Amino acid sequence: MNAVEIRNLSKSFRGMYAVDHLNMTVPVGAIYGFIGENGSGKSTTEKLICGHLVPNEGEIKLFGRDYTDPGVRVRVGALIENAGCFPGSSVYQNLRMQTINLGLENPDEEIMRVLKIVRMEDSANIKFKSCSLGMKQRIGIAMALLGDPALLILDEPINGLDTDGMRIMREILVDITKNYGCTVIISSHILGELEKIATHYGIIRQGRMIMELSAEQMDSRARVFTSLKTKDMSSALEALGEEFDTVREEDGYIRIYDVEDTASVVDFLMKRGHVVSEIKKNKIGLEEYYIELMSKKEE
Numbered sequence: 001m002n003a004v005e006i007r008n009l010s011k012s013f014r015g016m017y018a019v020d021h022l023n024m025t026v027p028v029g030a031i032y033g034f035i036g037e038n039g040s041g042k043s044t045t046e047k048l049i050c051g052h053l054v055p056n057e058g059e060i061k062l063f064g065r066d067y068t069d070p071g072v073r074v075r076v077g078a079l080i081e082n083a084g085c086f087p088g089s090s091v092y093q094n095l096r097m098q099t100i101n102l103g104l105e106n107p108d109e110e111i112m113r114v115l116k117i118v119r120m121e122d123s124a125n126i127k128f129k130s131c132s133l134g135m136k137q138r139i140g141i142a143m144a145l146l147g148d149p150a151l152l153i154l155d156e157p158i159n160g161l162d163t164d165g166m167r168i169m170r171e172i173l174v175d176i177t178k179n180y181g182c183t184v185i186i187s188s189h190i191l192g193e194l195e196k197i198a199t200h201y202g203i204i205r206q207g208r209m210i211m212e213l214s215a216e217q218m219d220s221r222a223r224v225f226t227s228l229k230t231k232d233m234s235s236a237l238e239a240l241g242e243e244f245d246t247v248r249e250e251d252g253y254i255r256i257y258d259v260e261d262t263a264s265v266v267d268f269l270m271k272r273g274h275v276v277s278e279i280k281k282n283k284i285g286l287e288e289y290y291i292e293l294m295s296k297k298e299e
Contacts, residue, residue, distance in 0.1 A: 001064050003028045003151050003183035004049065009058030010207075011044055018044040020207035021058070026185060026200065028063075031177055033198035034187040035290060041207040042187045043080065046153050049185075050078045062151060077149035079157060083140030087129035091120065091139055094128055098143050114142040117180070118172055134165030141172065145182075152176065154186045158193055166190070170197050195286035203293065211293065222289050226262050227253040228269075228279040236274045243268060253278075 004026035011019040019041045026032045036042050047053045049060060051067065060067040062076065085094040092111060099107035115121045118138040123131070131139065137157050144152055154173075158166050174197055176182045188194045201218060203211045213221070229252070230236040237254050240247045246257035256265060266276050284292070 001028055002026060002061075003030070003063060004032075004185070005059075005061040005064075006045075006049075007059045009045070009048065009060060010056045011048060011053060012056055017207045019048065019055075022204070022207060022209050024202055024209055025212060026183060026202075028183055029177060029181070030183055030200045031173060031198050032183070032185045033191075033194040033201045033286075034185055034204065035191065035194070035201060036187075036204035037294075040204045042204060043155055044207075045204070046078070046080055046155055046185065046187065050076060050080065050153060052080070074147065075150040076153065077144035077147070077151070078153040078155075079137075079140040079144045080153065080155040083136060083143055085128045085136075085139060085143075088127060090125050090127055091115070091131070092124040094139065095142060095146065098146055102147050104147055110146060114145040117145060117175065118142045119168060132165075134161050134168065137161065137165075137169065138172065145176070148180070150182060152182050152184045154184065156187055156189070158188055158190055166193050173197055191287040191290060192285060198286075201286075203290065205294070218286065218289060219283065222283040222285070223257055223292075224260055224281065224283050225255045225257045226259050226265055226279065226281055227255050228262075228265065229253055229277050230269065230274045231277065232274065236269055236272075239269065239272050239274070240265075 002025050004024060006022060006024040009019055009022045010017060022045060034042050044053065048055050049067065051073065062072045065072045095111045096107060099110055104110050112121060115124060118141050120135065120138055123135065141157065158169050161169060170193065173184055177184055198215055200214050202209055233249065233254060237247065237249055240254060240256055244256050244259060248255055259265060260281060262279050262281060266279060269276055
């Protein structure tokens, strides 16, 4: 069973499609990285899944049932845009109000449960306005986790966070899926961070899903390259360009794409008087893969 199945979903505003006959599949237990440029339809899709917007056409199923089914709606938690907390109230008070809204039993136990998940069990009495951006994002996730949802939808939760804040957020999201059985859909522009945790990806453009793939599939499709340094980079770059199909200088290294035999590259350069001071093999990351994919779609 899949956590989310979307077929032919469309939503328009003033005659313009924000989501255009989109198809989407999110497996149970996945951390699904939802990727696309600004205005591509990510947030609109997430709001449609949450029931915040009504589609013009199409089908949304959550855990095999229609998304409007009350029995499945209670299994969805979301943080879209911001946590919607009262600045002058404490973390605990904000969470307590949400437990009342949800009609949860044993609210104190539930509040401490979600605060522990987001690493904030010692911050319950801090006023929301005194919290850092990272803390506010974690409070929003705690709010979304009240009631123990099976599906968590997060819109740009790591944007604006510092390195430590992003690390903590990664740990929380992995913990949620591995230890609490929750499926996570997360959109983000910080693809390097997303790549560290996502198990699946969906790439959207102009309201349409252009590709869905697992992390393993993305890794297998990513181009390999050999990167190196020499004393005379410009001369070595020119020589390699005459021998290999795709060669360019990036980030202080010469990259030779689709070549894994480093020994042959070193031998080629040595015969032309170039001594290689550093060489390594690698694959392009998610961000480069995404940029390459977008450039191909524009051609």
